[in-house]
Amino acid sequence: MPLTGIDDRVVRVDAAAKARGEARYVCDYTFPDMLYAYMVRSSIPRGTIDSISIPKLPDGYYFISAADIPPEGKNELWMIQKDWRCFAEGDVRYVGETIGLLVGPDRNILKYLLDHVDIKYTEGIPAVSIDDGIACKGGAIVGEDNVLCQLYVEKGKPMSEVFAEADSIYEETLETGFQEHVHLETNAAIVTEEDGKYAIYASAQCPFYIRKSVAGLLGIPQEDIIIRQTTTGGAFGGKEHFPDVLCGPLLVAEHRIHKPIKLVFDREEDMLYSVKRHPSKVTYRTALDKDGNILGIEGLVYYNCGAYLSASYVVLQRGVFHANGVYDFPNTYVKGIGIATNTFPSDAFRGFGAPQTLFAIETHLDHIARKFGFDPAEYKARYFIKQGGETITNGHIVERVMLPEMMKQVVDASGYEEKIRKYPIGSGRGIGISFYNHGGAFTGNGEQAIIKAHARLVKTGGRVRIEVGSTEMGQGFQTALRKIAAVVLGIPIEDVDYDNPDTSLVCDSGPTAASRSTMIVGKIVERCAAEMKERWAEGDFSVEKEYEHPEGHPWDQSTFRGDAYLGYGWGCAAVEVEADKLTNEIHVTGIWSSHDIGHAIDELIVHGQVNGGIAQSIGYASMEKMENRNGYFRQSSMSDYVVPTSMEFPKQEWFLVENPYEWGPFGAKGMGELVFNGADAAYIDAVERALGITVHRIPMPPEDIEEALGNGQ
């Protein structure tokens, strides 16, 4: 078989099985004597539980609730903190909160039982929006002020001095909505017992997270629970922490019942009762001199976290650290506040807090540029941060920043210069442009201090097996990681194995999140492979290595000062639109992008990520509307919450710039989230120009465009 080169385009290792329908998802697994579980959930957003009446259960049927947690266990799921309860007890804090599980052998009977559960509540007044949360509507949900988490960062002079020097201050508030992941495979898990241990089969991104999160429910060591990731049909962050919410109750049920138990959400449950992207409300006050030069920016970032913290503090940090976009402003002060509300907890979603503030800063700068008569692209380019430039967290940009080159590629390919002349504001056609980045891997020294990732290669004869906890969720990582190992070892990719992880067999290489897998885990595997190649003649052996943190990048997690990220992916996107004058429908007529991801491990996979990330981002800005009224999500199916189809957008023209990253395998940096982070702002810029409107929130479906046009008149 031929050797694999890092720049060879390879067929994805998982493609054939998935295309043929041979891949097995949780739903496809069955075990002897397997039982099914249905979730009994809160039907109100806020209140106390007065009584729970369960119909008489036939033999072999169970109702599992907080009362089934053994004395040595605690009713808490451990994500960042331990505030999210496995089962609601006494009160409920959001619609869909888990109250119990109905478990038994026949789904028909379970459905009947579920329909006849009667829970009586004394209802409270829910806080749903960020404003509700700030106002402590219905009384505080958390603490005295509903603040779940907060932080601030400052750079340069105090803002009071900056504002005193300013000729004018441009202030505006920009908002973004909920976004649903719509992974093709819904959330699902099976719990069972194997050889005296608990075993959980789950559709999940982070098997080791599940183990850590649920072990405390039974007060047992994490090692007594085996998590086996099953082939996962998409995740986008929706299966980073959320599988804990399925696996926790299942584990408690298993502790009592001792039979295999399967829980599979249908699409409606997955839409209504799962985590979403944090809605945001970002207010910028920008100090300007008389010529429109930026003296400093003050930002106030609110994220709607829902009823529990889950990963919100880290999401908020990333939001704050990206609130100055790709720019080097002399003075900044940004405060972030995570607000508790009675909505389903918000959690990880591709971009992890960065897309909200990047949309806000890009759109804010567009508005300032237009006010002073500058072309937004030209105006923004003045402030591009450069290598060595001071970041918002008083750290420095480590790598060469190629934004000027990337902008040139996109401007040239899209005909931007000609089109901004050809399409006057309000002409019905417009082109918009945006710039964005994404800090790779965990914030600051998190990789070193918190994760301490390990990876292992095992050689058996001529074959090499990769043993890591990182997961394939459709993004192509099994292909990318095998390719890295194969190329370093100088063997065909077919001779490298990498199965879905089983926590009892593989190293904990950290969560599959934060665009860290290729950059961090890939690098450890590259190092393992280099050693294995040298020792190849030794016979069968294994090589295990731990993450090594590059020296000289200070970070203080208590003050959020220093190098927040060791490397960024960078992006530039242009979107061209035509507005239908009759219907205000927006047709996207062109998409161009350029990304700096260091070096691409596999261009075919990268191409798929670029296309998908940009389509998902424009969907976020245009049609993906998830409303929550009085605590209830309004969209419950894929026909009322619509994501873009292949019919929506034209073929994308895309570029990569070569900028090898010193500490990544073959020079690679993270890229899965980067490609989501900016096309939304380019799209809105184009819409604003085409229609001569000013937009302050996304998504903007035609109804909202109509309203904006009406307001403008």
Add this chain to the structure above:
Amino acid sequence: MGMTYIPSTLSEALHLRAETGARPLAGGTDMMVQSKRGIGLAPEFPYPVMIISGLEELRGITKHEDGSVEIGALASPAEIAASDIVPWHVRMAAAGMGAVALRNSATIGGNIGNASPKGDLPQPLILLDADVILVSLRGETKMKLDDFILGSKKTALKDDEIIRSVIIPPHEFTYSFYRKIGMRRANAISKLSLSAAAVVRDGEILDFRAASGASGPKVIRSYSAEAIIRGRRVEDIPEVLDGFLEAWNAAISPHAMPQYRRNTTRRMLSHFLSSIHDGAEAGIIS
């Protein structure tokens, strides 16, 4: 849960219908979804059902001698969209329904019988004054589709009747317009649709009609509003346009029509009539 029957002839189906009241199910693209119960469970109907997809008597698309086109109740949107004898407005609506799988499974009978305000086919059919043929052991009844659909999810179908076919009378329009606005470009439920048509001869508007879909409990045609245009000279359009648009606006259900749908309907109708006034070439106004 009701019984499920599978009749093999129309006559058997009519007997079943009369005796058990079983509801006809063909493609199942509405009924199966409405009665779904989640993963691993078959949909359950709270009434008896008969699966009629095997009834040859309800198939086919035929052009009659008088120029009218009869579409069997089991014709799928895919068949309708691909037929060269079905009028343009109806083909457009059929081609824009759901995704490929749905267009191959759904039926015109089901789309009419379901009487969803967002259903795609009733709108152009009502524009074209289509009749629906209902059949029972008592015989056949013919009625205007506009009269058959009473409101959201309500029809005049009697307990012993089955929809046999739809008959579209012949027409020859000088100008035609069709537009469906969904939440996205493909595989979308209609949030607004509009058909319009006009016959113009020697500068006189002999016929003018319009139909709004997804705009109220049922497809809206306003014969009184249409009459404002009908019989006028093309050059008089600017004079009567505002009056017509007001009349149409008044005909639209006030509750179901937020500003966007209202304004968009107005702009489309205005565009259609203005194009005629401005001497557009005969054919489809886009």
